[in-house]
Amino acid sequence: MSAPSASARRSIAPLIGNACAMALLVACAWWLGGLHDAEGWQAMPSTTRRQAALAAVLAYAGLVAACLYRARARDRSARPAPRVPQDAIWVVHASQTGFAMELADLTAAALRKGGVSVQRAALERLDETRLAGITRALFVVSTTGEGDPPDPALGFVRRVMPLSLSLDNLQYAVLALGDREYDHFCAFGHQLDDWLRKHHAKPLFDLIEVDNADDSALRHWQHHIGQLGNGNEAPDWAPPRYGSWQLRHRVNLNPGSMGGPAFHLVLEPAEGALPSWTAGDIAEIGPRRAAGDVEEVLRRIDKPGNAKVRWQDEVQPLASVLARTRWPDLATMSTATDAQALADACTPLPHREYSIASLPADGGVHLLVRMMQRADGVPGLGSGWLCRYAQPGDAIALRIRRNPNFHPPSPHVPMILIGNGTGLAGLRAHLRARVQAGAARNWLLFGERQRAHDFFHGDELLAWQANGMLEHLDLAFSRDGSEHRYVQHALLARADRLRQWIAEGAVVYVCGSLAGMAPEVEAVLCSLLGEDHVDILRAEGRYRRDVY
Structure with a gap:
């Protein structure tokens, strides 16, 4: 007959211990009972004795509860940790006030919406073993004081960062939060980025600095993480306040190329003076859907495109809202009670970014845009609008974003x-x-x-x-x-x-x-x-x- 397994011995041992304890208690009770005569104790115990007895009972109950809690904790720690998918992107935060944690949650939600497996973690929960098993990670980290890491991250800084690790298999990106009023702006984000690079981790894209929750920098981060998924991007966390521009000129620069067509576009403000910008700055474009697509969906759901609705604090035709938004499924659109309910169910299309190829002295914003196509042949959201659907004279929603890292x-x-x-x-x-x-x-x-x-x-x-x-x-x-x-x-x-x-x-x-x-x-x-x-x-x- 084979000997009992280790797990069986662990399950039997507590039973034997409890049986011995009960036997000991019964023996003590039998012995104490022999000390009393038949008449028993006639007087009521004093208040002091009652309180002492109650305290003893409560102490014993507390001891039992503590033992049970420790036993359950050991059971939980013995259970294997939930398996993280190998292709999951880890979203890791190091937060002092909670803002980095909030942005990490938004990042994780955007990735999940894009069909990506996500694992959330605080930086202090990572050690060298866990880091070695991660293939992709996004770090959202703040800087506190004069360039210091957040308090919860100090353990990681002291325990892990002094180690010599090989992170060849890790692809990563860093969103660094800071305040330019301090001398060491985003210092911990840069420190973490430098450490990862020195240990041969490979950046998915360059570090992004955020000055006092600057919404344009956050949109730049969201633009990058949107490209890590399947294209089903979430709306911008903070939609840009676009200006109204017009497409003045568009020409195909490479007819006959074996690559995708690339266009030179010139855009000018619809009214007012040309704003200023610097070489290296970015044009954020608010894309629109093709007019034919909007007309087709309005026909299918039997809704009037000229119905007035309120959207983003402005009254405008329903067709205009549909042109600039992501739609719910057709069934939801069909059952909307009225045009306003349909508009309320729509979310803004995410912006697209393009390097500006001109200076203000050139009289307009010049772009160089390649027409992108998805696997099903549908043009890309931004390039389709700029290179195919928009016509010279059409209105273009545009905002210029400073990009000081490339000035x-x-x-x-x-x-x-x-x-x-x-x-x-x-x-x-x-x-x-x-x-x-x-x-x-x-x-x-x-x-x-x-x-x-x-x-x-x-x-x-x-x-x-x-x-x-x-x-x-x-x-x-x-x-x-x-x-x-x-x-x-x-x-x-x-x-x-x-x-x-x-x-x-x-x-x-x-x-x-x-x-x-x-x-x-x-x-x-x-x-x-x-x-x-x-x-x-x-x-x-x-x-x-x-x-x-």
Whole structure:
């Protein structure tokens, strides 16, 4: 006969112990009973004795309760932790006042709406073992005092951050909360980002700073996390206050290209003066649905498009609301009691961001937008509106967002600009600013598919090169069979020039594709300059990226 298992022995042991205790109590009662005569105790016990007896009973009850609680706690700790899906994105917060926790909850909800498995956690709950098993994580962290981590995160800082870990399998992003009135703005967010990079974690996108709950920075964060899901994005947490602009001009820059069509667009304010902006800033666009799609759904639900409804504190036609919103399912739309009920069931479409390719001196906001298509052939939300549905003269909802992390350096500083595809937009604005300032130490490395079709703004770039305002122009067209297939290969081939320019104080600005180009360019920079040197450039603001 086999011996009982360990779990069986653990379950039998308490029963044996309880039986022994009961036997001991019975023996004590029998012995104490023999000390009394038959008449028993005739007088009532004193108040003091009654209180002592009650205290003893309560103490015993408390002891029993404590033992039961500890036993249950051991049972709970012995149970295996709920299994976290391997592809889950961890949303981790480090909060002092609760705001970071609130934003982490909003982030998790947006990801779940996009069909992503999510695991929530506080930073102090992570250790080296758990970190090693995470493949994707979003950190929402605040800074308190003069650059200190939040109090709950101190344990992580003291226990985990001094360790030498390998986080090669971790992709991450950091939302850093802070206040620019303090000298060490978003210091803990930067400290965490630096630590993750040094342990070989790979950024999903660059750190985003939030100054005093700045809604534009939060929309930028939401824009990025929206791209991690299946496209079913949640409405903006804080919808931008758009201005009314008009589409003045649109031209296809690459007819015949094997890639998607790319358009140069010019937008101007519908009324009033042109606002100011700086090279590197972003245009936030409020997209609209195709008019035909709105008319079709109104027909199917039998609702009048000209019915007046109140939406976002403004009275407007129902059709206009439907053009700018995400709709509930058709059954819900059909059963809405009236036009106002239908409008109330709609949520605003999320904004889209585009690098501005011009300066105010150019007379309008210039964009370089590629028409994107989903797997089912439906145009992308923002690019479909700008490149197909909107017509010259149509109203465009637009807001300019400052992007100080990508603002230009001093004109006397040499500038290396690296980008691919429509990422040329942000670099073009910088080059125009440099030309305007008479700064000629400029080096552009640009990559696309075919020179004959995809050399965006090629005449302008070649003219700058000819008149000495663009000192070097290195091109990489991947489908032309050229020596350097991609822009990172063109950079690698210019290793000596890169080191020379960096030694002369040059800055490096990268704009374009986050998936592919940006990490490959960084890998080349690290191989040629060393990871520590690249970290120093980043810390000094000499290595900046606007990637998407």
